[in-house]
Amino acid sequence: MSFKLVTLVVIVLGAIAIAQLVRLYEHSSKLRNRREEDIPNRDNKLNANMMLTFVILLFGGFIWLMSTYGFTGRGEAASEHGKTYDWLLNINLALIVVVFFLTNFLLFFFSFKYVRKPGVKAYFYPHNNKLELIWTVVPAIVLAFIIILGLKTWNGITSDASKEAVRVELFSEQFKWTARYSGNDNKLGYFDYKLTTDKNQLALLTTATLDSAIRLMEVGSNDGTILGIKLLEEKLNNPRNIFIPKDRVKMEDDLDRKTRLLRLLYQMKARHNSNLDARAYDDVIEADTLHLVKNQDYEFNFRAKDVIHSAYFPHFRAQINTVPGLTTRFKFKPTITTSEMKKKMNNPDFNFVLMCNKICGGAHYKMKMIVVVETPSSYKKWMKTKKTFKDEYLAAPAPATTAEATADTLVVAVN
């Protein structure tokens, strides 16, 4: 409260003080017969000097920032294409710094030098075709050079990954990342978002996951938190139940939605080939950290569950958005292990990171995953401790056989 009062008083007093000063200034102008639009030479000169001072300050500030903060931050590029990236960035930075210095200097220096002097008339100089041609053609040539270099790098970065590249999927949702390794076959299992259940957060497609997704739609979850179609119908059809209209509409909508989704699931099941199960079963899912092997090519596949996120690996100079309904890809080869990077950054607590770089909701800023780059042997050791999707999923109590039975009969009916 006192803060508000003080602020208010300061503002009011400040305004009054300025008003008085301005009135004083106006009276003195009137006395000296000076009009507001006549800029006295003294003012003109003062501003001209300020122009020169300002440009020196601007350049000084730039050099200070560059030397203090310019080369910190992300550190050395830790991926193969990242080295090309840094090289190209440095070329471009050097070029734009030169242009920045040159043109700003001319601008402010001319503003200083050619300020009005008594008796000196401006030079009537409306155009000069030769000059104009020069400063059209020179930037065009420089830009052509930049475009060619840039596109060459871009094509290299975005071309298809090699067959040997290890496939890893990164799954994004509010507000976390989950990694899925493609396992021994180096093939990521298929997925469909409709298969998402508590045990199958990444919605992988196998015969078993299909069945449990159908079961969830039909009979709901075991703990009763999610109502299946059967229970919903029973509740709605029971004349003894009385609902608030709003709740009733909500339940009816839920029922309709589930019925339609169920039909799609049955269609999926009818088309499903159980030979594809193996593709998903050897995948390894890991939500805590992303483990990568040094000097190994990777192709990352990105998925989003809810809204757009962006997979941003600042130290590897890699980034691509993750888009609901679309798989995006980015490939890179890490070239520095985490422990090597700790030494290079002179920081034993340093870690590579995967951050979210597209606004995705309140906790957007917390959405990240630590990335560990290691040697093949320590990676293998780590991988051994992990269970495959099959072990994880099938270790859980199997879906009720009755559901499977009904499912089969229904498929026949559909056919």
Added chain:
Amino acid sequence: MAALAHEAHVHHDAHSHDHHEEGFVSKYIFSQDHKMIGKQFLMTAVFMGVVAMLLSILFRIQLAWPGESSDFLSMFLGETWAPGGVLKENMYLGLVTIHGTIMVFFLLTGGLSGTFSNMLIPLQLGARDMASGFLNMLSYWMFFLSSVIMLSSLFIETGPAMAGWTIYPPLSALPQAVEGSGLGMTLWLFSMTIFIASSLIGSLNYIVTVLNLRTKGMTMTRMPLTIWAFFVTAVLGVLSFPVLLSAALLLMMDRLAGTSFYLSDIIVNGEMLENHGGSPLLYQHLFWFLGHPEVYIVLLPALGLSSEIISTNSRKPIFGYRAMIGSILAIGFLSFIVWGHHMFVTGMNPFLGSVFVFTTLLIAIPSAVKVFNYITTLWRGSLVLTPAMLFAIGLVSTFITGGVTGIILADSALDIAVHDTYFVVAHFHVVMGMSAVFGMFAGVYHWFPKMYGKMMNTRLGYIHFWITIIGAYGVFFPMHFVGLAGAPRRYYDYSVYNEFDKPAADMMMDLNVIITVFAIIASIGQLVFLFNFFYSIFRGPKAVQNPWRSNTLEWTTPVEHVHGNWPGALPEVHRWPYDYSKPGAEEDFISQIVPLAEGEEEH
């Protein structure tokens, strides 16, 4: 000749007779006079600008001192949005979103183009008013209505839109994803729909006026560069704003009618949605098809104003008048085929990306031509450093500084690691924000005598300029380095860096404090302007007819506004507007209405 003029005079007197008994309402509120409408746009924009600046100070406080209690925050946001004086995560996003929306659309589009196109097009062309006074009035009132709706969204229970000013779906389409995507987003979309209609009506009016209502002798190549800039701006607006409307309309249908234009395979908050087959990328294409021309809708008027101001106050013709027109046209054309450079890493086909690299970098050529022409205009001039001139020079500086970083962002390969970081934020604030705001200030200082018949205080103008340029560079220069270090934009708290790279976190916090301090200084500097502006409207010294000794037609009208602009016949134009310091002339300026002397060549 004299008899003819006399006749026209008499005729006009008879004509203007019935306008003399204008009531308060038709003169000040539902006015159809372009000068009054221009001033209405300016007043509304100044208010919106102050609000947007205040919002930015609120979130800058959070960024510099995360988690620390601030009386300033609790004063403006209360317990709901800043419990205990600490900003809520969601409100941070809301503030960022509304700050961006107001600045881009309401201040720099509505405010800049609305004010100066309205004010200057008829005056500099020698027209009595806009082609349609009524549509012009409608344009302002729709702008006003949309401003009110946008502001009202700040006060609702679930908060304003929180998906960033680009409102990418699905985040903006799903109230389950963030609370601001509920009523707040609906209001945002309604407000913008009305805004687009307003902008469209205004732009059509500007185009028709420029094409049809030029006075005798005012050929297209004798138009001041301001008019060329407003004209091309209006064309850009007409061609691109409807696309934003269609983007917004499809989003509204996804939100309200259950369609799937932008939504596919989504599970949000545990709820499995049925939408399938839509594409969030479609929205981005539609949005940036407006979004990029929008940058030039903001910039071109500022460049036009500064061309006029720099030429007048250098007492020299603008260098390369035709090249300047050519650049404006080239920038206008290219601005339509570069939108994809906002989408290099969105999952768009990389080959398409490389096409956009090519077209985007081409824009640097006409931009470079403009910069060199400005600098050559200053060369061997006789500079009068009025506040308007200072701001115009400042504009050229920020146009350079912000422009060169664009070369990095336009390069798809380099964009990968700086996309959506603070480097981008710094880039567009310098090149678009600062340049356009400087252009707007330059315009206000320069044409204030024409708008209000009074003079603004020059020395307060100087103070305002130096605080603003130092403050603004102080804010956005360090921001480039935060971005180069990899800091993503729209983060609520950068201390998350502590968990994996403490030195980087320290650096970001250091720079964030510097940035916020400069932001506070710069915003206090704006109080000097506000004071000067309002004080001068009421108590400023009376202006003379042509205070800056300028050539263009608006300075041949009387200081007191009259309906129809010129009390007698419309002026006739005999020369281009840049005959400053022409050899052989007595004065260092020759108004456009002065016929060529015997043996005198047109430039």
